[in-house]
Amino acid sequence: MTIDPIDPRRVPRFDHGSRVPGWDEAVDLTKDPAEVPDPATTPVPDDLRAAIEAHIAKYPERRSATVPALREVQERYGWCTPEGIEQAACVLRLTPAYLISVATFYDMLETRPVGRNTIYVCTNISCSLCGADELYTTVRDEVGDDPEFNVRSFECLGACDIAPMASVNGTYVGPISLDEVPTLVQQVRDGAEPLPDKQLARRRSVDPNAASRS
Amino acid sequence: MTQLILFKDIDEPGLATLEVYQRRGGYEGMRKALGMSRDQLIAELEASGLRGRGGAGFSMGKKASFIPKGTMDKYLVCNADESEPGTFKDRELMQKCPHMLIEGMIIAAYAVGANRAFIYIRGEYELQAQILERALEEARGQGYIGEDILGSGHSMTLWLHRGAGAYICGEETALLDSLEGKRGNPRLKPPFPANQGLFQGPTLINNVETLATVPHIIRMGGEEYAKLGTPGSTGTKLVSVSGNVRNPGNFEIELGTPAREIIYGLAGGPHEGREVKFWFPGGSSSPVLLPKDLDLPYDFDSMAKAGSMLGSGAIIVIDDANSVVDVALKTAKFYRHESCGKCTPCREGTNWTVRMLERIDSGEATPMDLDIMASVQEQIIGNCLCVLGDAMAMPVGSMIAKFREEFEAHIEAARERNDALTTAVAPPEALIQGAVA
C-alpha cells in the first residue's frame, strides 16, 4: 500500500499562525501603566485639541467623540500613532487603552504605520462577480512596494453599481478595467484626480423612470 | 410606469442645494407637519403602512409610537451605515437629495419629541458626508434646525457622525454604542432603543430611506401613500441591483412588482448568453432564491414566504458562470470579518465555516463536511446576540441546501486536481518552506 505524499503547501497547518498583531506580544514591564494622560505632562497641538473639542461639543457625553477624535489623529499623523492616541486621550479624558480598543475595532482606523495614499479595492460579492479579485491583485502589483501607498482589499463599499470599484483616497471610482490601473496609480502618485470620468460623483441615475423625467 | 416618489427629481441639477430642493416642493412636508399635533403625525405614519427600509421591515409608525411621551432627553438617529453587501440606495439619496433626509428627520424628531438627532453615516462615504454637512449648514441657516423651529416651539440639534468602517454598526444597538464612542458591539435587547437607547434615553432609529419617505407621507397623507404597493408592503422602494446584470443601479419600484421585471426589465438581466443561477433578494444576509422564484412579487411578505427576506432591498444576481462555492466563501468571509466578536456562536461559527469552506474549495473535504457545515449553521441560527450570525448562517445554509450537488462535485473535482498535483512535489524541502511561511 502506498500513502499519497501530502503537498504541505496545501495543508493550512501553517496558515493559522498569529497574523493578528498583538496576539503574541507580552507587555513591556519597564513601562509605566497607561492611565488617563495628565495634561501637565502631555502636550497636545492646539489645532488638534481644538478639532477634538469641536467634536466633543456635539454630544452630551465626551466619549462620543472618540471615533471623530481618532479620525483627526489619523488625518494628522497618517495613522493612529501611540503619541497621537495619547494626545486624543488627554483631551477626551479617557485612557489610551480605551482609544486603541476602539481604533482596532474599526477597519478604517490604522494602528500600524501605513502609506499616505489609501486605496480600498472592494472585493465583496458583487464586485468580485465583476472581476474585483483580479483588480485587487493588479493594483497591488502596480503599486509594488511603494511605501506611499496603502492598498487594502475591502468589504462592500456601497457602490456595487460601479463594480469593480475602489475608493481612492476617499473618492469612489468604477467600474475600473484592468488596463486603467496603471493610469489610476500614476494619477495618485501625481496627486491628480483619479479616473475623473469614472468617479461616482458624476454618475447619473440609471433608473429608466427617473432618467426619462430629467 | 411606477409613480416615483424618492427618485422623482433625482437627477435635477443642484437638487442637493436647499434652493433647488425647495423649488421642487421641499420642506413643505415639514411645514405641514409642524402645524400638526404629534399624535396626528404618528397616526399618519401608521396609516401609511411604511415599513422600515433598513432591513427588518418593522412598521415605522408603530416604532415611533413606542417612544414614551414626556420631557426626558429623547433622541432620533438615522441609520446611514449602509454596509449590507449589495446595498447602495441610501448613498444615492444622500448624495443627490440630502435635504429630503434632513426634512424627514426634522418631522420624525418633532413627532416623537426628540431634541437631539444624529445621522450615523458609514465612514467610507466621504462625498456623501461632505454633501450632508453642507446641507445641514444650509438647514441650520434657515432655522430648520435649531431653537424653536419656525415658531413651532420644537428645538433640535442634528449632527452628522461618521463611522470608521464596521458593518456591525448598522445593527441598531451596535450603532448606538458606536455613537456613544465605544466599540460597536450590539447590546442585549430588551431594553429596546425606544425605551433605553442612546445615552440611555428613548431613541428612534430609522434607515435613511425610511426617514426620507416621511416628508412625502406627510405631504400626500398616510392613506394616499398606502395605496401604493401591496397591503402588507405599502409604497415604493429603492432597490439596488448588482452582480451579473447589464445595468446595475438603484431603481425605485412599487412594492409587489415582480422580481423578474426588476432584474430583467430595469437592470437588463444577465449578460449575453448567461442565465440567472441564483439571486440574493435582500442583501447578502438573505437566503438565496432560484430562477423559479423570479416571478414572485417583490415585497416583504412574498420574500418571507419564499424562505428569504426583502431585507435592505438589495438584489445580487449570480449567473451560471459562477461557482456557488466561491459565493458561499465570499459571503462567509465577509461575516467572519465583520462579526463583532462578542458572542460565541457568531465569532467561532463564522470562523469555522470559512475554514471548512476553504477546505471544500481546496479539495480537502468530504461530503460529510457539508453535513457538519450545515449543522454548524443550525447551531448559529437563533443562538446569537444579534442577527449577524444568522445573516451568515442563513444564506450559507441555503446555498448548501439548494446546491449540495454542486458542492459535492466541486469537492470531487478539487480533489482530483490535488491528486494530480501532489505526485510532483518533493516533500522534505517543501515541508521546511511550509514551516517558514
Next chain:
Amino acid sequence: MPRPETRMVTLSIDGREVTAPENVMLVDGAKYGDVEIPVFCYEPKLGAPVGACRMCLVEIEGIPKLQTACSTPVKDGMVVHTQTARVHAAQEAIVEFLLINHPLDCPVCDKGGECPLQDISFGWGGGRSRFIEPKRHFQKPLALSPLIAIDRERCILCYRCVRFSQEIAEDYQLVLQERAAHTFVATFDGHPYVAPFSGNIIELCPVGALTSQPYRFRARPWDIEGSGSVCTLCPAQCNVNFTVRDERVLRVLARDHAEVDDGWLCDKGRFAYQAVHVDERITRPMIRDGGELRPVSWERALEHAASALGRAQARVGAIAGGETTNEEGFLLQRLVREVLLSNDVDSRAGGSLSLDLHRALGAPAAQATVSDLEFADAVLVLDCEPVDDAPILDLRIRKGVRRRRVELAVATSRPSSLDPNARLRVRFAPGCAEAFLLALEAAIGTAAGEPRREEVARLAQAAGADAGAVHALADLLTTSGDDVVVLWGERVTGGERGEYAGRALLNVAGRLGLRDRDGAGLLCVPAGTNGRGLAEAGVLPNAGPGLSEVEEAGRDAAGIAAAVAAGDLVALYLLHTDPLRDLPNRGAWEAALDRASLVVAHAAFLTEGIRAHADVVFPAESYAEKEGTVTHPDGRLQRLRPAIGHQGETRAEWQVLAELARRLGRDLGVHTGPMATDQLVAAVPFYAGITLDELGGKGLRWPAREAASAFPAPATAGPFELEPPAPAPAPNGRLRLGTFRSIWAAPEVEVSPALKFLHPRQRAELSPADAQRLKLFPGDRVTVGSDGHSVSAIVALRDGAPEGTVFLETAIPEDSASLLEGPLVEVRKA
C-alpha cells in the same frame, strides 16, 4: 436612597415550582429551585449582564427564540425549560464553539480542577468535537504585568476581565482589541496592566487565561485547602480566603462579603501574603547584644524584657500599631495600666482627643456603614484618599456613583483618584480641615437662609479653599437628599487642633441631620487597620475599654516621644509599630528612640526603627497565623482565624503579653485566644454578649446590636461654639507641605517579591504652575526642606495639583515626609 425591597415571585422551571425574588435574573432565580444553568460571562458583581457567551440559553414558553437566562429577569408565572432537546442542542453547540480553538492543555493549566470551562464542558457539553482544522497556537504565557500572566490561547472572550477594568475599577487599562475571531485582551501599546485592583481579574477569569504569576504552578486544587479570615493590611478589612498548601499560604482569594468588600480585593491584599514566608521575616526572638540584634531563646527574651520592664515600672510608654487586634490591644493596656502602672498607652498617630469627642464621633447613631456609601443620596469624601487609605471603599464609592447616581463630592488637599467621578471637588490647604469644616457649616447655614456669606468667605480663605466651591458643596449636601454619608480620614482630627476639627465635623453632621438616620452618617477611615477597635478596647491615653473614663489620663503618642526624649519615660513598648514609619514627626521619634533605655517591640520585619533601636524583639504573628477579632471602621467585629501554624518560633501575641504580665507578677487570666476575647467582650459594655461563634464568618456590627445602647453617651455632641483657627500659611516662595501615605507604602509590600516593584519612592507632586516658577521639570531631582531637615525627591507634575502646595509621601523607609515639619517647605533643584 431607599434600598429596593424584594418581592417574591413564583415561576415554573422544568416543571418545578420555584419561588424567587422578583427581578433577579433567571440564572439566579433558578438556584432557588436547585436548577443550575451554566454561565461564563455572567457575573452579577460586574453589573448588568452582557449576554456574550450564550451559554445560558433556555426555553421560555411564549417566546419563540431561546433566551439568555443571565439577562432575563424572573417573572410571575413564567414557564422555563432547561432540559429540552433544543436547549441541550444549544448548550452543546456553545461548548463545541468555545472549544474549537481552545488548546485543551488542562494538564498543565493552573486552573485545572477549579475551572468553569472544564466543569461546563463536562456537565453540558456534547463530549465530541467535529473541528478538524488546526487550532490557533500562540506564544504563551505572556506577561500582562509583573503579577499576572496571560495565555491568549485559552481565553474564551467572556469579557469579564475587561469589564472589571472598565466598569468596576474604572482604570480602563485592560481592553479588547481587534474584533471578531481576532479579538484579544490587551493593554495600550505594551504597557503593563498595573492598577490597585488588577489582581481581581485572575479570580474572575473562567478559564486559565489569566493566572497569578506568584501562584503559577505552585499547587493543584487537590493539594490545597481554603481557610477564611480577614485581611488586616488596611482598615477596609476585606474578607479573604487563604489558599494553603503544607502550612504555606500560596494565594489569597476574595471571600465575598457584600457589607465589607463586595467581593473584591486590592492587589496589596491579594499578593502581600508573600510576606508571611519571606526570609526577611523575623521568626525568632532577638535581643540587642553588643549593638546587634541576635536571636535568643524565648526564655531569655521574655526574661530580659520582663526584668527590664520591671525596672522601668511606671516609666513605660506603649504604642499599638494599626494591625493590633482588639484582644492584643486590650491585653496591652492591661499590661501597661495594671502591671506596669503607667497611663501612657496610645494607638492613634495624630494625637489625643477628648473622651467626649471620641464618644460623639463613635456613637452608634452617627455611624454609616460601608454599603451606605453605595445607597446614599450624596457622599462627601473628606480629607482621605480611599484608594490609598482603604482601597476597597474606592470601588464602593465608584459603584454608587455609577449604578445609583450617588452625588459624590471630594473635599481634600491632594487631588483624588475619585475626582473624575465627583460632581464637585473642593481643595483646601493641607491640615486645614478645621477651617474648611467651619466654612462648610457656615455655608450650610447660608443655604438655609442665614446671613453668613462673609463668614464663609473668611473661613474659606483661612482654609485656603474657594468660597464659591464651599457654597456649592453646601448646596449639594443639602439638596441631594437626606442620606448623606461623610467618609472622613482620621487626619481630620490629627495634629494640635484635631479636637476642634472634630467638633467642627460634628457641627456639620448636626447641620446635615446625619445622626439617627439609617443610611446616613459618618464613616471614619482610621490611619491604622484596627483604629476603631483599638480605641474601643481602651488603647487610648484617656480612655479605658469601652471608651470608659480613666482615673488619670496618660500621654499620647507625641507626648510619649517627648517624655522619652526628655528622660521622663525610660522604656518603650511597641506592639506592631515602628514609629519612624508609622508616626508623624520622625525627628522627635528618632530622639526618643535614641534616648530610651529599653525598647521592646513585637515586629515581623526589621524596619529602620526596630533595626536600630529595639532592645528586645518578639517575632510578631502574621495575619494568616492570628486568632482574635478586629473592628471594622463601621463597627463590624470580624474574626481572624489562623490559616497556618506559627512560622518558626513565632508565638501568639496574647500569649506573650500574658506571659510578660505573669513574669511581672500578675496573672491576666488568659490561657487561650478565646479567653482574651471573652475578657474584652466583658470589659466593653457595648460588645456585651458577643461570642466568636456569633461573629462566625461574616462578623457582626455591634452598633446594630441591642447592647449598643450601653455605648457611653457624650456630654454633648454639639453644636459647639468654635473660634476660627489661624489661616493657612500663604506660600511665600516656599510651598505648603501636604503628605499622604500610598497604598503601597507598607513593609509587607517591600518584602513581597511580587509586589516589590510597586514599593514607592519619594516624589514631589507639584502643580504645573509651581514647577514652571521653580523651573522644574518632571523627573528632576529636588530637595524639599524645612528647618534643617530635608528629603530628596523626584518631581512629578500633576495637572490637578493645587498651586502652592507640594505633596510628599510618608511611611516609606527613606526620605519620608514625616521628617519634615512644615507647614511651609522649600523646594530646590538638587
